[in-house]
Amino acid sequence: MNWLDKYLYLKRSPGEQPSQDELLKLRFMAFLITGLCISVGLMIFKEIFRSDLASPVAETATVLMFAAALFFASRNNMQTATGMVFLIPALIYAYYLSGFSNSSPPSETIYASCIWLISGILVLAAFSPVSRLSIVFYLTGILTLSYHAHEAGLIPQYLSVNQMYAENPFLILTFVFVTAFLIRRSFDRRLQSEISGRQELELQFKTAFDEARHAMAYISVLRDDDGNITRLVIEKVNRAFESEFRIRLQETLDQEVNYLFSLIFGNDTDWNDLFILNPKQQTELYAVNRDKWYNLHLTWTGKHRCTCLFYDVTREKNMINDLTDARARYRALLEAIPDIFFVIDRDGVYRDVVFKGQEKLYPETREVIGSNIFKVGFSEKMAQKIYSCILKAIDRDTIETIEYTLETAKSPLFFEMRLVRLDMNSVISIARDITRRKKAEFELELAKNKAEDAAALKARFLANLSHDIRTPMNAIVGLTKLLSDPGLTENERDEFIRDVQIQSNTLLSMIENTILLSKIETNTLEVRNSFTQINKLLRELFSHFNEMVPSDGSVRLVMNCGIVNGETGFETDPTLLREILFRLIDNGLKFTRKGEVIFGYSPASGNCVEFFVEDTGSGIPESERDNIFLRFYVTETDKQTHKSGSGLGLPIAQHLAVLLGGELMLDTKPGKGSRFWFRIPLKSARGFMQVVQ
Structure with a gap:
């Protein structure tokens, strides 16, 4: 100083x-x-x-x-x-x-x-x-x-x-x-103009001070020679101060601020800290004696005077507390509902948001609130559609519904959004995850289509089966009648007997396929593993099918053994293995007019053995390749040439291959033939069978 x-x-x-x-x-x-x-x-x-x-x-x-x-x-x-x-x-x-x-x-x-x-x-x-x-x-x-x-x-x-x-x-x-x-x-x-203006302003301020609706006080600030505050003294209070705190003006004059305010508010507020050490323009105070909240506004009009304004905010405080409680209940209710909630205004700006169960799919809440739907959450096309629904919901007071897809790293998620008018400037949007429902609907539709296809195939199968059964039965009945003719020669009689056997085997094959399919559908087919001599099994199949090869030599049946040793074998179910190969060889001979049908096996990598059946038939078109293993499916070529069977051979073979631990595969070229093959695990191998690593 x-x-x-x-x-x-x-x-x-x-x-x-x-x-x-x-x-x-x-x-x-x-x-x-x-x-x-x-x-x-x-x-x-x-x-x-x-x-x-x-x-x-x-x-x-x-x-x-x-x-x-x-x-x-x-x-x-x-x-x-x-x-x-x-x-x-x-x-x-x-x-x-x-x-x-x-x-x-x-x-x-x-x-x-x-x-x-x-x-x-x-x-x-x-x-x-x-x-x-x-x-x-x-x-x-x-x-x-x-x-x-x-x-x-x-x-x-x-x-x-x-x-x-x-x-x-x-x-x-x-x-x-x-x-x-x-x-x-x-x-x-x-x-003079400044003095007049200041005097007028002081007069107005004095009038405003005296007639103010809120409690106000003038405080004189006493300082030492170094300018440090030593005392805070009440200089004057207005009528509102007297009325609010029930104290007379004479009782406040020249009183210490710390003493008087502590007496009025009845709390432990450090007034010296509030005025001197850490002065703030606005402070919220609680008056214990009056059970009220006040906002204290400090205005320094110089180094030696300040004005205090006490604004009663009890009502606003209670309203805020009520709103906070209501908001907590509202948020708890929203948290209990497994949906995503948005409050979006007329301009498409997010005003509030609650993510429930989908937090990882969306940005932080603080990043969403304040942004708009065109920048966060939706594609431009979907955002435009949502914005149109927002305007409709606000203007027409209707409930708008939108379904949209959210792409994620794993798989797309489906949501249903409903928009309801909240007020004249905003809507509340509820987005529910309907991915499971959509998947269920899709799977149900798929199952329905499969069931309808299966029903159609079964109907066709039954129609074909009745026809296929009637054909060998009629042949057997007719041949049996012919055999009763005493005038037949020995050669004619032998030929009729062979035809009866062929038709009987055909009928028996149909019955066996039907029984096997029934076991597959009821999951009662058991796998019984035992040591199986592969070469012996292949020779039996060769002997059986070699009699069916045309005698004109247009088709040859070739057996290809990977190892010649007769003791070669491993543990598997010989019956199921024979059924697979039987159906594949029968299928190859049926659709090969000229050339050869080769079947056999060879060691394969992965400690497996590969079985195969190759033919030089017409092959399978690329468009029908994915359906060839479906039950009751018959290719269009087979339908036209009347060579189609029941459509169960390949599906049954595929299922049996799976039971043995493999999968039936197909390599085909239309007009050049097909190759069916499958690999099954090699267990307890004997002989000279070597595993290719």
Whole structure:
């Protein structure tokens, strides 16, 4: 704190701000003290070092002028203090015109006189308002300069038309006076306007303070020499304060803030911390004695005064608590429902969101709220559709439903969104995960289609079966009648008997397929593993089917054993293995008109053995390749050539291969033939069968 602040602090009451007059007086006193010091210093300097230039009378008068002005200023008599400038003409006379002066001739000191007079004009302009005093001093200055010019014999020169006007001291003094006069007058007008405005503002503030609906208090702030707050004292409270806290004005005046507010609020609030250490513009307080909440607003109007406003927010606080509780119940309800909730406004902006069970599929909630549907959550096309439904739901007060798909890394998810108007500017959207339902519907539709296809195939199978059974039965009945004819030759009789056997085997094969299919569907077919000699099994199949090969040599049956050793074998179910190969060989012979049918086995990698049946038949078209293993399926070519069977051979073989641990595969080229093959695990192998790694 500098000496000026200390002086003002000691002179004014606590909480009072320094006025413009006080500040002006202090500046004037500072100027006078400076002038006094300079005058004393110059006088001593001249008396000691330049006695030839010394003018004791004039210098003493100068010191007395500054001292007198300082004296009157300290007594708050600013008019007399500034009036000391009227001693300047006397000082000019003493310095430059008197007989006891040691100065230069008057013609050389007229500009020094002008400077003294200009200094007086500037002092008056700086420290006193525009008045007659300034004009009188100016006229006095003109007279002083006139006398000085007369003594110097310069009057004709300054009245000459051909003079240098810029060097005319009368014109210089007049220019400075007019300029200072206008500047001071403008300053006084602005100052008066500012003072009037401030007074009006203070009046309005006082009126507003007294008539305010909320409790308010003026607080005076007392500070020490270093500017630190030492006390906070109640200066004034308004009527609302008295009414709100049931306390009279007289009981609050000059009371310590910490004591009075602690008494009113009845809590442990550290008021010194609130006002001094950590002041905040707004603080929420709870009055225990009144069971109310207040917002305390602090407004500092200077270093020595602040205004407190206590705004009762109990109702708002209770409403917020009620809304918080309602929101908690609302959110708990939403959390209990396994759906995703959005609140979206008319512009498509998310206002609230609750993710339930799908948090990993969406961004953070804070990233969603405030963004719009065109940037977060949906594709552009879907967002446009949702936005259209939002407008319909708001404008028509309808319930809009949309189904959309959300692509994820694993699989797409299906959602059903329902939008309901929440208010005139927003909707609440409920998005439910219907992926399981959609999958169930899809699977149900697929199962329905399969069931319908199976029913159609079974119907066709039964129709074909009845026809296929009737054909061998009719043949057997007819051949049996022919065999009863005693006129048959031995060759004819043998041929009829062979035909009866062939038709019987065909009928038996149909019955066996039907029985085997029944076991497969009822899951009663058992796998019974035992050591199986592969070469022996293949020779039996070769012997059985070799009799069915056409005698014209158009088709050959070839057996290809991977190992010749007769003891070659491994553990598997020989019956099921024979059934697979039987059906594949029978199928190959049935659809091969020319060429050969090759069957056999070979060691394979993965500790397996591969069985195969190749033919040079017509092959299977690419469009029917995926359906060839379906039950009751018959290719279009077979239907046209009337070679189709029941459509069970390959499906049964496929199922049996799976039971043995393998899978029936197909390699085919239309017009060149087909190759069916499967691999089954090699267990407890014997002989020379080698496993290819």
